[in-house]
Structures are given as structure tokens and as C-alpha cells.
Amino acid sequence: MNVIVLAKYVPNPNGMPEIGDDFLLKREGVEGAMDPTDEYGVEAGLRLVEKAGEGEVTLVSMGPEPAVAGIRKGLSMGAHGAVVVTDPALRGADALVTARVLAAAIGRRQYDVVISGVESTDGYTGTMPMVLARLLGIPSVTFARSLDVDGGTLKAERQTEAGYADVEAPLPALVTVTAGVGEPRYPTLKGIMGAKSKPVENLTTGDLGLTAGDLGSSQKVTGVTAAPEKAAGQIVEDDGSGAERIAAFLQEAKVI
Amino acid sequence: MAAVWIYADVAADGTADASALELLTKARSLGGDAVEAVALGPGATQAAVTLGEFGASTVYASDDAVFAEYVGDPAAHVLESLVAEHHPSLILFATSYTSRDVAGRLSAALGLALMSNATDVSGPDSAQTQIFGGTRIVDVALEGPEPRLVLVRPKSFAPEPSGGSAQVVQVSADVPEDAKRVRVLAKHEEAASGPRIEDAKVVISGGRGLGEAGNFALLDDLAASIGNAAVGASRAVVDAGWVPYSYQVGQTGKTVKPEVYIAVGISGAIQHLVGMKESKRIVAINKDPDAPIFSYADLGIVGDALKILPKLTEEIRARKG
């Protein structure tokens, strides 16, 4: 059971991101980390390999220089190795370009399952994984809140607008996972120490045989403007009359 | 500009999803040669009637079960053939689970620009999105081969009928075997009691500040006292398993725009704001006076939700008499 887990390096996942003069998210010179959303992918990948009793979890990431350090989190959780693609030409890459790069990096390996998050914390296009799956020629099972592999079949519970559905797809397959797949484990001290000696392959787009034609994004930000500000509301300390105030507000709004 | 298409989400009972009507209304204003829709899956032909009333002159439809039985691929395959035959300039999709799959796979197959989270569209060359909880508007230029693909956030446009009617063109559901891979075996969907969260006049959402799952009963009681109210939640409590995912409001959940939105014990993370900040009025209850949600509230009460909720329910019952 060989599992590829996608791990994105994102700037400042818990703070407010910043926009640079070129209208792109500032990714260099800001503190970053492996996307917390991808920790669920690592957890799901480790569980599949543990259950199979053989195989490896390999992290694959496309990102700036510090991404290599960022994805150590996944290695210390237990992933066996990582591939990181870094290239200045990739600044501002959209979902299609990102998918082309990741497809080239993944396509060179032997794998049964590719796991990603549903959407990234910074880009949240929520489409990159399906684009990637199509480029790899494999099915994409999206929004999985649980998953399992049974022989050559991936089984998952897929979230829907009103509940969930049982779905299955033949391997190899890509699956996007939600927090439902299980709480990410904490790295142990041994895991943290061990992560430093795990194999990390650094690649450029040239190494992957990609050319300028593959790397041109078809979306460009042309402007960022402040949205009109909302008038400040009335914020009051509850002195016992909070409930009454809300009731009066609802009555004024004619909903009661 | 050639035709503007919308990819319509339809239900087996023949209803077109509200998002399709929103997209059609916007598509009519873009000045393309035609406004047309694609609807695939059981119920499509019947839904075409409604799609026509909201401005589709042609609906490419198939009622074939293959589109419901297999996720994403069959629809992407048929859409790919339709695009090759008719060359639209732009295709608008709703940000639903299945439409995202279809749009993503189509983008990859044909190398097309695919923009997500659009809140406005001006044509095939440009669209807008909002970031940082809607405090910034971002203009995006779309390039490369047509059609350009745009996933639009729900409730970005108010649907208005055009009084038209659509010609229905039945399309073939012949899809190759390798498009039949992600198979739906069974659906587990609870028929919710009360109004749907997207349609309710009042939405009351609870967050981690409620302390424990059992306290959601306080929100149910409040909703019952108001009537035409639905209960929602932040992702933190959905992830914690307190309430089902269908409750989630925000970036990855539902987008709501009720008359009044009441956020209880919710901090107001940007991903939550995206799903509710367009509500007509916003009330927030939070014990932290610095919670970001208060910047969006018309009325904010700084206090303990567990004390305020029962009193509020009682107060409303009293006022209703």
C-alpha cells in the first residue's frame, strides 16, 4: 500500500494573511507551516499503510523554499519521505498549473492512493485535487469523511448537502478528506528526531520536464480594493437585559 | 461573445437548484450570443421548464441515471463533447460538491481556466472574488482557451424570472467505461424537520462557545419559539461531531442570507463569515468583547450564551403571547 499525501505549505495559517504589491499572497519572509488541513490527510494515509501492514506514505508538496522545513511536521507524524517542488516560476500558480506540477511529480512514482485536503487554508479553490486526478487519469473521490481500502477498491463515506453517501472507486484513486477521517496524531519525540534523517527529494520544474507553456497561469489578479465598510452595530454588555434586547430586535425585524 | 452556459444542479424530482436560477439571472446580463444551460441526471428534462423561465433559451438535457450513479466523470465527459460541438465562451457553475468535481475534471481535460469562489462575473475575461472575510474585493483576469470556467458562491445574485421558455435538446448519455468509476452505492440523507437552513428567515448558529453538544438543544428551543427558523453551526463543532455536517455554515459549508442571523458562541473566523456576512441583520452573542464577529454584528451582546438563550426563548414566547 503506497500512499501519496499532498501537503501544502501555507503562510501564517492561524493569523491574518497579507497581500503583496503584486496582489499575490506573501509567501516568502512570513512564518508558515504545513496546512493544518493536510494533517488529516497524513493521518488517513498512515492508517491505510498501518492497516495494510506494508508500504509507505510519501508527502508531495509544491511551494517556496521554506516548504521543505514546513512539511517536516508530516514526516514527524510518521510519513516515510517527501518530494518538494520549488521553482520561482511557480509564484502565483493557479489550480491547473499546480495540478500539472504535482501530476508530474506523482506520475513518476508507484502509488495506490493519493490523499489531499478538501481545500487549502490559503488558496481554498477546492478544485486542485480533481484537476490533478484527471491529469493522472485516476478517479477522484471527494469530501470523504471516512475511507478504507478493501482489495483493489477504495470505499468512502462522501459528505453531501444533506448527509452522506457510500461511494467506491477502483484503485489507484485520489481522495480528498475532511476532519471526519480522524484526529491527527501528535508527533512523538522519536518521530521528531527521526524526521530529520528521512529522505526529502527537492525538484525544480525542469527536473520534471515541464516547460514554460505548462506553467503559465490562466488567472491573474488585476486589483484588490477595500469592500465598503459596514456601519458599526450596537455592542452591549449583558447586564441581564441581553435577552430582552435581542427579542426587541427580532420584533423590529418582523421575524417574530 | 459566444454563448454563456450555466451548468445546472437538478434534483430527481425535477426541481432546478436555486443556484442555477441565480446563475441564469446573472448570465442574462453578460451580453453573450445566447444563454443556455446543461442539466444532467434524473429530473433534468422537467427542470428545463424552470431553467427556461429564468432565461435559458436552450437546455441540453439528459435524464439518464448514469449521472447520479457515478460522481463527476460522466457529466464532465458529456460536457466536454458539448463544448467541442458548440464552443461557448463561459460556463458558470454553482459551488456545490458535485459541480466542483465536474468543473475540475473539465478544466483538466481541456486545459481551461477555472476560477473558484467567484462572487461576481463580468464576462469570460474577468470575475471577482472576496477575501479576508469579505473585507477586500479581488478582480481576476481570466485567460487561455475558451470556455472559461467559473465556480460562483451561492446567493451571489438574486434570481429573477425572464418569462422565457427553453428548447430542450436531449443529449446522449453514452459515456466510456472509464468514466464510470466513482460509484454511489447508497445515500444517507435525513429529511430535516422545519425549513431548510438556506431558506429560513432566521438562522441561529452555534459554535464552540456552547461548551458541549447537548447545549444545541437551547438553539432548537429558540428556533421553535421563533418559527421559520433553522439551526446552523461553525465548523469547529461539526468537526467535533456535535452536529451533522449539513449544519455547517461557511466557506466549506452552506451560504445563508436570512433576515436575521444569530451567531452564538462563534468567534467569527473569516471562513465562517464567508457563509453568513450577507445576512440582512446579524446578532452575535459572545462572552469575549474582542471577538471578530462583533465587527459584523448589528446587535452584539457580550455575555454568557448559556444564560441568555433560555431567557431569550422565554421572552419570545411571552411576546408572541
Ligand SMILES: Cc1cc2nc3c(=O)[nH]c(=O)nc-3n(C[C@H](O)[C@H](O)[C@H](O)COP(=O)(O)OP(=O)(O)OC[C@H]3O[C@@H](n4cnc5c(N)ncnc54)[C@H](O)[C@@H]3O)c2cc1C
Ligand atoms: C479551509 C478552511 C475552511 C473552513 N471552513 C469553515 C466553514 O465552512 N465554517 C466555519 O464555521 N469554519 C470554517 N473553518 C474554520 C474556522 O477557521 C474556525 O476555526 C471556526 O469557524 C471556529 O469555530 P467557532 O467560532 O465555533 O470556535 P472558536 O473560534 O473557538 O470560538 C468560540 C467562541 O465562543 C466564545 N464563547 C466561549 N464560551 C462562551 C459562552 N459561554 N457564551 C458565549 N460565548 C462563548 C469564545 O469567546 C469564542 O469567541 C475553516 C477553516 C479552514 C482552514
Ligand SMILES: Nc1ncnc2c1ncn2[C@@H]1O[C@H](COP(=O)(O)O)[C@@H](O)[C@H]1O
Ligand atoms: N502547492 C500544493 N502542494 C501540495 N498540495 C497542495 C498544493 N495545493 C493544493 N494542495 C492540496 O490540494 C488541496 C486543495 O487545495 P486548493 O485547491 O488550493 O483548495 C489542499 O488541501 C492540499 O491537500
